[in-house]
Amino acid sequence: MSKRLDSETTEQEVVALLGQDDDNRLRAVLRDLHPADVADILDSLEDIEAKLRIFAVLDPDTASETIRNVHEQTQGLLVERLSDARISAVIERLDSDDATDLLSELPEDRRKLLLDRASPETSRDVQELLTYAEDTAGGIMKTEVAAVREVATVGEVTDYIRRHSDDFHDVHNVFVTDPDNRLLGLVPLRKLLLAADDTGVGVIMETETVAVGVDMDQEEVAHLAEKYDLLSLPVVDDQKRLVGRITIDDIVDVIEEEATEDMLALAGVGHEPLAPLGALETMRSRFPWLGLNLLTATAGAATIALFEETIREVAIAAGLMTIVASQGGNAGVQTMTLIVRGLALGELRPAQAWRILGGECLAALGNGVLLGALSGLIVYLWRGNLALSLVLSSAMVINLVIAAVVGSLVPLGFKVLRIDPAISSSVLVITTTDILGFFVFLGLLTMVV
């Protein structure tokens, strides 16, 4: 094996070499590494000067493969400091989608300057791709497509791929188009390999192709690729003309990105990168959710304030009400998370709402009775106050059922309203179970004492 793939040991070796002044040895060690491993090293180094020194000794091909593989944050740091000449060399070697991602990191005037320097083909492709929104099919596609006419023979198509082998290094399918560039079908590489050279591609092409529009949301694109097990998807404009393709490696990125976004949204974090940020940026990213939570928590406190008399009389109620709210919040988040994820993966549909709701409510009733009895028993043993125990048990049952209802209906409702269920569900679910939990427990208690 000519490239070393054991990144752990080599990473230490590279870090050790950074302490010395021997660029040739550094270059020699890096030459043996896979660009994805060089990218890992660049990502893990804290010092931008160290990143730049490593990047400087890479040959242009490795440099472009490496910069494609680093995290967005590292990419931003690098391009800010690299010379125009270096970036130009990298861009010419990248596929159009990766070149566009790189250039979109730059301020507009520098981007313009670099596009002026670029080859006409690169400049045209990147400028086209820059017009699409980042999270659409157009935003993740590349323009390098192998497109042939129906009458072409397998031999001709093979020659064509060979002539453009740089553009088609990751070709999975050859697309067949009509003279207006409208998509007719596709031929997978395997079929090309197995067919005789003089076979017409029109004869062996598959016409059951899924094509996506440039404006389709990337999440929907990923669903289609996954559902139909596609390695590459043709992208068409509103005239059904072939304008690009999306490859499976980009689909994988979309799938991870969407899962990350949902997970962070459920926890109330916005579009924050996973790499450590500066304290000020972290603060800014977290503040909106905490500010919103301050308002809802204050509403909860105001609810509690309605029962000040009761609390003065039965001070332990202050502790017990938090059990009711906490159980409700947890149960609600369980239900909500399952539904948000089920909706995102297409395994649940809003049409199943009643069935989901029924099951959740029954389960909540069951667990409510069990947990209510258990907590009632604990409190009875602790304080010997039967009325207090019964109030706690009843409030628990009621709040768990409330949790099941809001945990189910909130995300399903957002989905029906075409609002992303991941974004606003948790605040609504937790606020409801908190406030109603306090209200039910303290309300019942007030009636009893």
Added chain:
Amino acid sequence: MSKRLDSETTEQEVVALLGQDDDNRLRAVLRDLHPADVADILDSLEDIEAKLRIFAVLDPDTASETIRNVHEQTQGLLVERLSDARISAVIERLDSDDATDLLSELPEDRRKLLLDRASPETSRDVQELLTYAEDTAGGIMKTEVAAVREVATVGEVTDYIRRHSDDFHDVHNVFVTDPDNRLLGLVPLRKLLLAADDTGVGVIMETETVAVGVDMDQEEVAHLAEKYDLLSLPVVDDQKRLVGRITIDDIVDVIEEEATEDMLALAGVGHEPLAPLGALETMRSRFPWLGLNLLTATAGAATIALFEETIREVAIAAGLMTIVASQGGNAGVQTMTLIVRGLALGELRPAQAWRILGGECLAALGNGVLLGALSGLIVYLWRGNLALSLVLSSAMVINLVIAAVVGSLVPLGFKVLRIDPAISSSVLVITTTDILGFFVFLGLLTMVV
């Protein structure tokens, strides 16, 4: 296009046909659908009899492609009711990995019976695959590999693929092995297509291949495939002999599965399918977390009980303490979720712990001061009690910093201890911010009043 891919309208059509007694029309409509769309319809139907009726009219090839695409739950329902002959026919048409998944749904005696009926090849492959743990490379690989010797020519390899076109319908690479079946390298289809027929594969093979061991965790396999942009990964046994391959569609499934698992684990849901379960199963799945939460919430209530005197005196404290706990819990969950996801995707490493912790604490201090001042102001305007306001503000700052510390260190610590950070982090983080939130606020207040 011979297959219709517009699933929405056809689904309604199929449902309408189920109400009639015309199997031929049903068969005709289904024949025009992609098996992945038939699978969607089977998943969405509530009634098992309806699922069976649709499945019964599918031809054997479509039936096997369809059953491969339905959710695990639907698959379980179907195989339970299908005849042995029907399952046998399906199994012979499936790839070894899918056949194994299907058979693993069945009780052992029925599985044995079906394996006795199966072709020797299928029986051998499935029995081998059943020996591997579900979440390892062996558990997701298929045994159908295109393996050739170094001396084979491109022409010979092409013939070989043609002869086994059923097994190699999704071939991306041809693997090159030595006489002991040890992996030497691989040749992507594209290289085969572009090379002359008399070229030896040893000349054009790529030797920088990533091979994974049968026991490697599926999550690690997915990371490798993603990092090196691989469409298929060779799997080797402990003697480095080639035993199978993992294809990108299975990698995509692993990526989604792992993200789902983490998301559910963070919300305290165990291995629960996303499709609606019966109430009893739902109850059982949710109970452990709620039971654990009852204990921690009771510990919180006991903490509050330490300050009964203070609460009796300043009853509004019962409301205000929940603001402190709630803000801390939310901030802790924000930090924790980012770190859990960052660790899962390999974008964060435990080695960065101090840098992360520093940034989080500073950000928490900043937000704590802002939110503390804001909440103090609200309470001052509301109650006109300056001491109470100051206690609230101070407790908020302290609890947000506590949240930053536990939100960072808990998942990082679990990672270092090789415990899945997604599973136990939230309960620890929320419990700590709740209990310490109550304690700090009520403790400070007790000193003041």
